[in-house]
């Protein structure tokens with residue numbers, strides 16, 4: 222763990238939170254903050270609500286140390302969907318030490334609930350023994366950039382793309398339901414075809430989400446483009462400053478064709494910050 226990181230153990234009152242996301246009834250975020258420190262992260266608005274207003278996203282983490290003891294009455298999650306990791310990654314590096322995600326999962330093994338896990342970290346494969354005990358569980362890997370050097374710049378402390386793919390294979394070979402979440406798709410950069418080609422034998426379906434450029438990530442995203450793809454800057458301005466949605470419409474068609482070719486379901490969540 223890098224020295225820059227401030228780790229604090231905190232006690233929380235509850236851990237299963239009602240969700241506003243379309244595909245989940247509840248969310249569980251075992252940590253506040255996320256050490257993956259992705260430059261495009263949409264979750265850093267959490268800083269304001271958690272007393273981390275002046276800190277850099279990725280430089281702090283609050284560990285919800287009493288998470289298992291505040292699971293509460295589990296009747297409410299019967300036949301419901303719980304997503305692990307809406308504003309943190311449940312398997313970011315600190316999980317290797319604290320095992321909060323693992324312990325919550327252990328406590329939920331006998332519940333009749335549907336679990337979804339979304340991660341950018343190969344650490345999830347550590348818990349295959351627990352994951353296999355659930356009747357209804359899906360493991361998703363976020364992966365929208367295949368080139369290691371680019372991934373390092375965008376998602377500096379997440380597992381490398383190849384480690385994520387290795388963990389995906391391990392999960393599939395262990396009999397788990399899996400998906401790859403191509404998110405966020407960087408226009409003209411994300412290697413969509415290659416990612417599908419490399420992962421198609423190990424996923425049940427794909428999900429797709431476009432990159433949104435918002436006030437909180439705008440400077441970082443544009444700096445990344447300027448430094449690495451200066452020729453794309455004008456195209457990014459067309460999409461994000463002038464609101465040209467043609468790129469996404471064409472991409473949507475292309476994705477549908479690609480997934481059809483490989484007999485994979487494509488769940489496309491393109492939204493444009495509105």
Ligand code: SF4
Nearest residue numbers: 255257258259262309
């Ligand atoms: S893994 Fe997710 S929550 Fe964590 S920094 Fe990256 S985008 Fe944000």
